[in-house]
Amino acid sequence: MGRLSRLAALAFVSLALVGGCTEELYEPNVLFFGEWIDIDGRDRSPEETCGGTFAYVDAYAGAVAAEFGVSEHLGAYRWYSPEQYAVELPCDDINYSCASTDGVAHSWALPIEHEVAHLANFIAGICPDALGEGLAEVYSANAFDAKTHDFELLVARMQEPSIPPSDREYGILGRFAAYLVARFGLEAVLDVCRTTGSSPSGPQLSAAMESVLGVSTDELLTDFEPELGSCNRARDYRWRVFGCGVAEAAPDLGRVSLDSERSIETTFALDCANDTTIGPLGDMVWTAGRFDVGADGIYMLSVDGDGLDISEVELRLTHCEPCGNALILPGEIVGPEILDAGRYSLELHAPADFRGSVRVTLEP
Structure with missing residues (x-):
């Protein structure tokens, strides 16, 4: 069965299970065909999300699939407008999101990675x-x-x-x-x-x-x-599958090390029109990556916006290990940080209306 036909069939089953009788078969409005998951819009258009969101959801689905040992396409993320969600009530009395065992995640918000994880779990073995x-x-x-x-x-x-x-x-x-x-x-x-x-x-x-x-x-x-x-x-x-998982879905920002005096300098264009910016969700947009620290030690971290007000921008660094050290650093930063060797997940968050470039530098 083709991907589009499969979505139509899943849509019919979902409506039959959740909404009772329906007079016409729902025709999917596929906004994005992904390697791991498709985005199916219900009264939605691509212009209502940031340029990197669809690719991020697909990459996240791939990372979760790898963790759960799943090699097949996970299904569809059905993204509703709040008004359409209220009409269809795909999750009964749940007012935010849900996932169904027929391979469909339902939500009026994007992205909700919790439901994507459910889809992988359903294929790997449904849990109580x-x-x-x-x-x-x-x-x-x-x-x-x-x-x-x-x-x-x-x-x-x-x-x-x-x-x-x-x-x-x-x-x-x-x-x-x-x-x-x-x-x-x-x-x-x-x-x-x-x-x-x-x-x-x-x-x-x-x-x-x-x-x-x-x-x-x-x-x-x-x-x-x-x-x-x-x-x-x-x-x-929580386990950061996007930056820390076996699939290593997040962009690789490089390696910093005291031994070889290697530094990292990356500029992020935080703008919802940018194809690496994700969101908006909860009035925030963000971008993400991963990097490696070669040796334990004190490193100089700086975040600046070349004259822009970045007081509401937030940098999140997390060591990739169970209960790894998670740093949340607000605003302009210039100062030393103690980092252990290993892989780190990096996220840069900003208000949804932020427009500009933010430079992150990490050096011995």
Whole structure:
């Protein structure tokens, strides 16, 4: 079946499942055919997003697919106008976004990487909600912070893992999923999901955990609780597949090293018309990359806008390791930073109406 025909079929199934009877078959308005995911506009046009957004969503989908061991096209991202979303209600009473197991992500916002992660998960092995939503948080670009006092919510949810969690549970589920991935590896967690299917009871999930991981749910929770508090911020625990993942989807900005006195100097043209700018989302646009640090040490970091006011521009640097050090540095920066050797994810965020070039320099 061709890509366009497949989208039409998925659209019909989605409407039949979510909206009941419909008098006419929805014809897809494909704005972008990607290697990993297509963007299907519902009362939307390409001019309503920044020039780099479609390519970013596709690259992100490829990075997530690589993490989940998926080699096939993930499906479609159906991008609605807020008005059309309110008419169709593709996610029932969910007012933001969702993903369906027929390979369609639904949202009136773009990009929502959480739903893209779900699409890869559905192909790799559908998880019960307690694990599936946690993994989607881990492999999302934005996630909820975990709170230590929400541990009891996690304990209760693991007793009923197939019931959709409340918004309040997402942070603790993400933090627990990150712990499982760091300790056992993603493939082992997915093996638990393949063993249980999407709707296990609490005891069935615990039996699968013990069979695959060698530890029951209660034992895992006992081991996990003392770790809460040390890595609860989402920007720390989530895994940056775009800049840090096995697919290395983000542009390579180079390598800085004390040993060889190598420096990095990159100029970012932050403008929604630019083909590397992503968004807008939450009144922000951003661009991203990755770089390598050759040796532990103190490096001189500078961010400047050649006379532009960049006080609302924000630089985010994150070391690519579980709970790696995440720095958020606002405004014009000239100063030393202590960096450990290894790979780093870099994001430069700015207000949606920002227009101009920002230079980032990192040198020994």
